[in-house]
Amino acid sequence: MALVKMTVNGQAVEYDVPDNTLLVSFIRETLELTGTHVGCDTSQCGACVVHVDGQSVKACTMLAAQAAGSEITTIEGIANGDELHPMQKAFHENHGLQCGYCTPGMVMSAIELVEKNKGLTEQQIREGLEGNICRCTGYHNIVKSVQAAAQEMGG
């Protein structure tokens, strides 16, 4: 068993879990934060993307123990109270989601993309989202959402 202490969405958490516990299982099952999803087994779909110390990471490809001591942000932690994050707002305004399953990972991925890159072109946004698969939207409105959020976020 590994004692995993970390900060998740600003809250300190501490649990004893088996060493082989994946970060995504820790988030979904131990912490019951089910907004982070699992859509594949090979680290490609990106439904599980969270931020670990400000970097986007596929939570299905990291052990909880590896993330011990880190600051984790999940989809549940990006709004400021009732005030949605600009990326969340942009997805809503631009119809950047349909079934909603890929959305948390897509939003988390897009936030890091915009935070780390200024003046993104449409093509750069498309390439920057290659780690996230959406089956519903055809990406058109996701790209529009990211463009709109980038404006808002000063990107």
Place this chain on the structure above:
Amino acid sequence: MPEGTMNQGIGASVRRKEDKKFITGKGRYTDDINRNGQLYAYFIRSDVAHANIKNINVNAAAKCEGVVAVYTGEDIAADGIGGPICGWTPTNRDGSAPKEPPHPLLAVGKVRYVGDHIAVVIAESLEAAQAASEKIVIDLDNLPAVVDPATAIGNTQIHDEMDDNVYFDWELGDETATADALGGADKVIELTVTNNRVIPNAIEPRAAVAEYDEIEDRYTLYTSSQNPHLTRLVMAAFMMQIPESKLHVVAPDVGGGFGSKIYIYPEEAVCTWAAKKLRKPVKWTADRTQAFLGDAHGRDHVNKVKLGLDKNNKIVGLRVDTIANLGAYLSAFSMVTPTYLHGTLLSGCYDIPAIYTNVKGVCTTTVNVDAYRGAGRPEATYLLERTMDYAARQIGMDPAEFRRINFIPKDAFPYQTAVALQYDIGDYEPALDKAMEMIDYANFGSRQAEAAKRGKYRGIGLSSYIEACGIAPSAVVGTLGARVGLYESAVVRVDPTGTISVFTGAHSHGQGHDTTFAQIVADKLGVPIDSIDIVHGDTDRIPFGMGTYGSRSLAVGGTAISKAVDKVIEKGKIIAAHMMEAAETDLEFKDGKFTVAGTDKEKSFGEIALSAYVPHNFPHDRLEPGLEETAFYDPLNFTYPAGTHICEVEIDPATGVVDIVDWAACDDFGNLINPMIVEGQVHGGIAQGVGQALLENAHYNEDGQLLTASYMDYCMPRADNLPSLKIDYTVTACTHNDLGVKGCGEAGAIASPPAVINAIVDALSVVGVTDMSMPATTEKIWRAINDATAKAAE
């Protein structure tokens, strides 16, 4: 419209009500649901495509730590539990019934595809179940795999009930008239068109949580389903043989379906059965590889097409001979997809006097093939639009012009096709014109020349499609072999304070019903959209529903809601007449107010709602308290969305890479309730069609092993595979539903594959390429260029 309802009614791009939970991570999908004391199921699947089961030894597995039970097909059979059934069966050419071999939940005697369920381990944790599953010893006697549909007939027998591997042999149209038409044609264009096999890949893998309440003797099943009522009906009546009322099915938030979540699969049935046997909740969630192996695949047709033209290049006849691969077992819509949803669409947008089609549905040792976004209509559109393009090239005519001269003229509606359907309304030229304008078709030549200077081949491809949507009329589908009716239900409940709950049998898994349906109600009742809740996905709360597929939710389910709202208004008028002491015939309802004609008397909708529940002086002999109405809507006909999509590509001959540089779509969906949502549906459909045309393919090797069983090898379209898309509309309102709507969910997936392939063939025509199969991979394109160049050099 009163304040608060502005820009929320029909035709407004209202932002979706359902978004908030999804963008904040508060969606509730099946795998998010956990019940106290739940057990976990892990299914052991066949590693081989076809084998006799000699022995299954579960003893070691049963003794593993944490294991509660291990079951095989014999345990299921001992309890008399049946397997999934086929919901719609065509009749064979010779009048006989098709073959429907049984599909045991867990294999009995034989396995028939890689992924076939052999046994299930149920344990206290998933880890324990999985670990124990590795201790099961399965002794199989391998048989030859049958993978290629073209050679499946008469090959190694897969089911005892079917000696030739043919489920059905069906026909539609007039064979003699078609033969005569082709015989007398000026030219006959022949083409073999293959529609490749694809895998739906909803991003949420299927999942089920089943529990049994001993006191109530009642099951509850949470499942990622597109149609919880059908799941309840089939599971209760055909599989579990329990009263339907004893099974409560909930389809909570569902992460995409695209057809694959229509069917009832073995896993949810086994979990439900085991929940009673073990008196504990049982949970199962697929991983992605299980989804690849076990979810119903789509398409997989091989068509031989003959198209006859007269000397003016007008089509005189069409014959299509199709082999449809249905896989190892049948599921709900396996047989209707390649027949009634395919053969009936072979007239497309064109005036074709004689059509005949023969379809053979064959069995192979692959997972079952069933409806996938578009279901039959993409296959029909693909073969027709490929053939139209091929023919235009053969006769040296502009493909747009060739389509135009063969379109059904707008004054010919209602138009009776040669393949059973009667199109109520349509006008195809304006959509073609608009799409051509959007993509600047006229100046394509200069763009092509400019690309050539850069060493690129540029091509443009059209696809003018039609689809039959709003899959419904019970009377029609009943005569065509459907075993269910295809109406939809709605209950509109007005609360005393005027808030409204709408209970609909349609299920939303991305389509935005919470918003679109609320807009219909808001528009009709003149109430704020926020006062309306849409409830779906729960058999205990909804009267009955046929679910969401076939672009039917709005045309059928939306119309049912509209009709229930009409009944609410009618009752409201009676109440208002009573309150205002006026004749019911003098009552009018507009903008949320009941008024008495010719007077200034009025009552708001809210006042009427309250009054309905405070009926102090109602004449109870003719006016019941309460304000709640139910409607079941069964339409008169399908709806017929149509339109033209145009794709422009640029190909790098050095590598074979195809870049989609532009896309214009002009669709006629009738009236639009929420254009933003409609546009999103079109985007998504196009992406799936582009995926099929360029990237996606279910690849079974000759041993029947599925080699594309993860995203490492199955190529899903990503953001950088797609361009920005131009979408516009023409409108001819549907003539037979109140809303004038036709449905938009599948159009993109139907229209897009031929547009892509036609554009590629156009681009490669400079080197003499005339055909290209899907997916048009970079290697295929490179090879086609090489082969054509070599041929030209000879």
Place this chain on the structure above:
Amino acid sequence: MYATTYAKAKDVADAVSQLKGADEGKLLAGGQTLIPTLKQRLASSDCLIDLSDAGLSGISDEGGSIRIGAMTRHVEVETSEMVKKAIPALAALASGIGDRQVRNCGTIGGSVANNDPSACYPSALLALGATVHTDRRDIAAGDYFTGMFETALDEDEVITAVSFPKPEAASYVKFPNPASRYAMVGVFVAKTSSGVAVAVTGAGQDGVFRHGGLEAALNSSFSAESIDSVAVDDSVLMSDMHASADYRAHLITQMTKRAVAAC
């Protein structure tokens, strides 16, 4: 995933001693290949030794070469001003590995130790004549890659860094597998004082390799046209459902031309 234990190594010596003490110890160097494999139960380990705190990260300019610590993540190489200035092709290569999430976790040491036949980094090591530093020795890249997924590393040997001599010019061009986005063909062309090197990844049946014929042609004339007459033998190339060997051979020529043009 089978049960395992997880421990962070505090330094390289600790990692080696933990490895020696385990039956099936595995080094966790980012885990972007290892964890998916463990999840599928296609591998098991009684002891996962995480190198992230073993002091192996960082990029330094050693004058004639750039030294990259084994645990340096792809994103750090991609964004390093030092790498961008000295060997821009290497930064560009790193920017194309996997996706952003993979680049935020995956490390150069992990990639080089795994030697996946479709990985990008091995081609850079081979073409640039890099040196693999381990806890016990230095291995020239030419001696290091011994076959598909095989390296000269001993069982319990730990890579500590990789040094890349600065080339006169270099370029990497990758033709990705459309599904996995690994290299279906990746060509690294480097021009150094000792001549031109062309290393190919993603295509060889036995992993990354240098192509003598292409190198000879480019040594006589460093231009895209000069390789027109070079035949790429496809009998040693991989063939799978995504690309047959002859298509891969063709892509090697095309990617080499592009790399040369970009040098």
Place this chain on the structure above:
Amino acid sequence: MELKQSQDIPIPVAQVWSALNDEQILAQAIPGCQELTKISDTELTATVKLKVGPVSATFVGEVTLSELNPPHSYVISGSGKGGVAGGATGSARVDLEAIDNGNATRLTYDVDASVTGKIAQLGSRLIESTAKKLATKFFTDFIAILSPESEQS
């Protein structure tokens, strides 16, 4: 996957043939062979541990010698189950031809291999290269065991 190759061995056919039927030599040559037990002249049971990159699997199964035409040819086939990884089968038709006036042997092998389960589902890109590599390794090692000179080099 199919692979056909030949190699010359500087010893007579009879000796090569006898080695091809010697389970101790086969055990040394089969890549990853942990255990090879003779059940009869033509049937053996085997445990083979294979590692391809991060993936490792232990296959338990049989090795069968068939179509025996001593001392000219036979088919050696193996099939095993590798637990969760799936299964693997491989066979090689081996032909021996006397060359160099009977002082040496030309060994020709024609290999066919297939896999099932997760290896096929997840590792298709590696199947062919791995099968070729293993087949080549088997025959290279087999020949090396028989040829003292090459063993030293």
